[in-house]
Amino acid sequence: MGENKVNVLFSDLDGTLVHYPKEFLHYADIIEEVAATDNTPETATIRYHETNESRTCVVLSSMTGGKAYLSLRTNELISTLRDMDVLFVIITGARSSTYVGRRDYLPEADYEFFENGGRKIAEGKLDATWSDQFKEQVGEIADRTSLSPDMPPPEQRQGTLWGLYKELLDDGWKLDGRKYTTNFRVDVAKSEGKHTRDLNAIVETKCAPLSLASSYNLGKADLYPAQSGKANAARHILQLRQIDSKDAVALFDDDNDIELGSLCGRGFLPGVTHDSVLEALKKHPEWRVSKRMGFLGTEEALEKIIELRCAALKDMETNAVGSHV
Missing domain, CATH: 3.40.50.1000 (HAD superfamily/HAD-like)
Known part of the structure; x- marks a missing residue:
């Protein structure tokens, strides 16, 4: 090298x-x-x-x-x-x-x-x-000047990321989208009756078609646009x-x-x-x-x-x- x-x-x-x-x-x-x-x-x-x-x-x-x-x-x-x-x-x-x-x-x-x-x-x-390239996944970020803009609740946002958020929320997963604009977090340990293998299966089947990706951070799973x-x-x-x-x-x-x-x-x-x-x-x-x-x-x-x-x-x-x- x-x-x-x-x-x-x-x-x-x-x-x-x-x-x-x-x-x-x-x-x-x-x-x-x-x-x-x-x-x-x-x-x-x-x-x-x-x-x-x-x-x-x-x-x-x-x-x-x-x-x-x-x-x-x-x-x-x-x-x-x-x-x-x-x-x-x-x-x-x-x-x-x-x-x-x-x-x-x-x-x-x-x-x-x-x-x-x-x-x-x-x-x-x-x-x-930079974030404009993720518009299909995260929707429009209306405030283009704030580092931490006020956003609607995750379930009210547009984009494939938030569509998956709503789907997982309805399925009983413990999610955290507070003060995120291009990412949300899944707490598998606090999702009753859920396991890491269940989330991995969802990621494998649903993320790629939606141009999303996932990784673990601080023991929890993050989901975000694949281009990020x-x-x-x-x-x-x-x-x-x-x-x-x-x-x-x-x-x-x-x-x-x-x-x-x-x-x-x-x-x-x-x-x-x-x-x-x-x-x-x-x-x-x-x-x-x-x-x-x-x-x-x-x-x-x-x-x-x-x-x-x-x-x-x-x-x-x-x-x-x-x-x-």
Whole structure:
């Protein structure tokens, strides 16, 4: 495959840059919390049991997931990569309202995709035209200026995605379409009398004819337009910025990231949160799972990516000098 120049880093959020207490409280404690003020976010200090290493984190909220934690050190490392002319792209499954609520405290990014690639921000501004390509699936998004527009209830919307939503709702599935514009979520565990195999059968028979796709995120199934998805968002950026996929790096952890990880020349996983990722690891020797957990695992991955970028820059400098000899 050759050396990766690390020209772009595509990163997931939940379980990758951002971590939840349900994940980290078995190896770390929250030892100090500082309430938010008018000018500063809520912060917390996390300390690891075995090593006593600690990290100061910004505390982020979500509609359903409770508090999430992002270490300041993670933000610093990403800033270092951007200073080294690495394009940084966030691609997350988060719903619009959750992403907008967190955005001020996330690492600065060149491009941002949320709702599994259904919504796009380019250089700080909403790109409403990006979502236009999904009109057949999600209907018209009337407000073209808001990152989290007010929408009718999912069952009242137009498009093949919402038609399937209504069908699943009538069939007794536990669904969540709140504050989503191009995606909805299925909670199989809370769908009485339903099983993962039942949903998989629906996905296999109904999604493709409706130009829809599905993947698992945070233990729940997301359904969205087939033209969106994390890998398609990444392909768009690679084409737009004329970057070879072998010079791209993915930072990820979950089932909905597998195609993205497969697209890129290298993959780094701070952790693994779905069995499908464990299976995919067997086929991808270019993927590396961090030895450490949580925040330290994220930092380990980012530090390795920085090392790769330093080596690539050195090689490019050497080659440039050699070409003039």
